Amino acid sequence: MFKQFEEKISYPKIEESILKFWKENQIFEKSISLRDEKNSFTFYEGPPTVNGRPGIHHVMARTLKDLVCRYKTMTGYQVHRKAGWDTHGLPIEIALEKELNFSQKSDIEKYGVAEFNKKAKDLVYHHIEMKEGWRTLTERMGYWINLDEAYITCTNEYIESVWWSLKELYKKGLIYKGFKIVPQCPHCETPLSSHELALGYDEVNDPNVYIKFKLKDEDASILVWTTTPWTLISNVALAVGEDIDYVKIKTEKHGVLYLAKARLSVIKEDFEIIEELKGKALLGKEYVPLFNYIPVDKKAWYVISGDFVSTEDGSGVVHIAPAFGADDYEVSKKYDLPFIQPVTKSGRFTDQVTDFAGRLVKSIQFQTHEEKGVDPDIIKNLKERGLIYRAGNDYTHSYPHCWRCDNPLIYYARDSWYIRTTEIANRMIELNKTINWCPPEVGAGRFGNWLEENKDWSLSRDRYWGTPLPIWLNEDGDMIVVGSIEELKEGFVERDGNKIFVKDLPKDEIDLHKPFVDEVKFEKDGKIYTRTPELIDVWYDSGSMPFAQWHYPFENKEIFESNFPADFICEGIDQTRGWFYTLHAIATLVFDNVAYKNLIVNELILDKNGLKMSKSRGNVIDPFLMFDKYGVDATRWYLVTTSPPWKPTLFDEEGIVEVQRKFFGTLVNTYNFFALYANIDKFNMSEEFIPYSERPEIDRWIISKLHSLVKEYTELMESYDVTKAARQVSNFTIDQLSNWYVRRSRRRFWKSEINANKLSAYQTLYECLLTVTKLAAPFAPFITEELYQNLNNVTKKENYESVHLAYIPKPKFIDTELEEKMEIAQRVVYLTRSIRAKNNLKVRQPLLKMMVAIDKSKRDALSKMEDVILEEVNIKKLIILDDDSSIVNKTAKPNFKVIGPKYGKLVKSLTNAIKLLDGNSIAKIEKEGELELTIENEKIKITNEDIEIVSHEIEGWLVESEEGVTVAVDTELNEDLIAEGYAREFVNRIQNMRKDANFDVIDRIKVAYFSDQKLFDYLNKFNDYISNEVLADEINFNSDLEKGFEQNFQIADFNCKIIIKKV
């Protein structure tokens, strides 16, 4: 027996039981072990940072990852997939600082690095395993990935692989220490890399200040604009553009000022232009420094030239502080300007800056409190000295913020370690061209541009919880780079004044983290090497996962080699400069290869109003809530089908409801219909298989449609267009299978004894259901499993334990001609229904005849579909009209695609001429294939191809027309038709009563009714028909049935009481 679904299905409940089934039978494990290892498809899991709870956007990315892997499995590939967790770095440290109530970085030192790191490790493991955490989400949503052998970035093995790769880079001369302007987070007291910078731009209001720099040798000032007043203390020069036009103006209040002519709009008072001059003329002018806290050793405070100066904002003069800007630093080297660095790595002024010593340069939000920056006080100071032209705090722009603590960054000159990625930038660009990006524009555009502007990778971080930079230095700056634990063992530690070699330490004391690694020292040629204290960028960790997840090259050499590069990865667009970049950069650096061949980029998920989801707006969607309400399948299906992954998705719960009702509801309903009748007929696919060629037209049609679907689906999936693939499955199920095939074929299931025709219907519907189930399986893994089990457990046609171990079938029976035929039939039916609807003619009322005018080439197809059409529209006779039929009025329409290229400019006049052609001329073209016309004094022979002939009305009939098909319906009724209509009404009432009375579909009944004699006269003619339809053994007029089920009706003008009773 096929299992029937209850009327009210609880999808979440089914999903729970499927999860159990998978677990007990190890289906996931089998989906890998049962596939040929030589036919592998490699997927890399981008490790989420295990920090806090997962959200709906994680469900999106994980659905895409999962469905591609499941699909590949179902096409025969072996798809290994290791989960991974990103466990190092600032996000974890910050979460922990919060927990420990620390307010600044130095608290960690006070607390003890060893203890801090131990806590960090505990925290990440807790986040992985906690309730409603990562493991729960992954399992509940059916994301199949190996969680038990996940790679975890904070293990010794992982770090050792990372170290190995760094040593490889060192050997290639790609690692160096440099003094550069870097984005520095004063809160976290660490530099960030440019890709981290990309993660944290925010719209903010900054100071908008115009300052007067007094010139030494004339009574005038240069007007300078800045948004960072705190950098003025380090000012050493002013830059102008040599070719920019400047003006010298006189004002009442502020005296004589120099500024760019194009920026005069900043002067809000009356002024007089005294002189116009080029920037060149200003070069060398000396000015009085604003501050002199710090003595300088070189010539400073004069006007220099800078090609970066623009007149787009400000005053057209840029103040130069070499310690705080990349342009400033570069130009200062060119002019040999002094370097003033009065700010510490934590963003505070040094004691040298007496008035502001210890003050923060920017406001910072600490865990416990906010501390204000120094800008307002500097402005106040300058104002008191009359040096401010104008000061506000209203300059709105996007400014980089720390991606984890949200505080504004400062550009800051300092020492740090770099990877020379610029050396392989061209190679990265080249390799990138071989990657299949979905969508392509992100790869060519966003990522491509990024590669072209490549800067060296700022690798080091001044933090605690992360992979240590494996570099040891001696006092001369000579370095040792450690590439493995073996090499580390050559070092020693000092314990109680004793020197102990690392190799002699117990194994569990060797922890590739701070503070242990800092203890280790090396001795070479009599010199002592100590570790440089920095960690590496956490993004380097995740970018190393292709090899580090396998502890390569220390173990698993073959596995790594056969699984590199990945065939497929999939992450959010925010990873363009994150993981996508670090994977690509490291693969290019270490292996001179790509790290992935195909990738799907997914966009943000917004709320239904298009706003970003955020806790403060309260519009965050909890994935677990969706799962409990609608189930995982509907949520997954909705996310994938509502818009392509690479377009922002507006998340609307209503959408899930609709998906569930329309697609899943229809699919399950269709299955239930099948199960109902198959059970009655004891059908189980053990019957003789009826070859497609011997099946009725409608069966061959749906089979052909099904196989066309498989073909299209496969093509789309192969090109990673998963949204379209799923939409096709849904359209087929709803429109073709349910609304046409099943509806058209219903009678075959519920009528008559079992014969070839009925068997054919069962076999056809079974195949459709089974195939649709398989196609939908990667997207909706649960309900498809349930359906597959229900179908296959009875028939035992396949011996796969799970739909996910089955194979996507190959399309083999496609009959395009037949599909086209049915399309014509469907069009005729729709047109006919439209006529009936417009004229209020119920379908239950049979009509005598209809006529169809259609192009010659399609007449044959139409006549083959006659039965389907007539039955569907309840009309007795179909007349297909010939060309020379005089009842059709024909006009001609130009076929622009043909005449356009042929006649060019004549098209306009020709169009008019064609539209004016009369019936005779059209008939002539139809008969002779051509007609001569004179257009603008040119003789033109138009042929059949040049025009399209449209039949648009039939005299005296109700007519509808569309795309070259014209349908006309004869609405005249006679007594027989009326009688038959009544009989149908009567049947309909009884069927409804059977339903209301809860009779079984196969129960036989007796019928009795009371009504007008006239109605009886009509109905009596159709007694056999009625009995047959309602399974009645007898029908009696004007008699009663004891204890029968009775109801009163109105049939046309007659009142009627009907009583039915089971036999």
Add this chain to the structure above:
RNA sequence: GGGCCUGUAGCUCAGAUGGUUAGAGCGCACGCCUGAUAAGCGUGAGGUCAGUAGUUCAAUUCUACUCAGGCCCA
């Protein structure tokens, strides 16, 4: 300021190698059908395909610019 994407019905989205009637679902109104039945189907209202200019016999589609929104970069 630069790059990329988006702009089609009240809403969510399709589509068109440029061809004269631009589609679907949801919502609304009115019908219909129903032995799958708390489904289904049809009809109707609703669109200057963001705007302007250009290329073309023909532009919603191609090009340029403008406007609006998003993401990214400076």
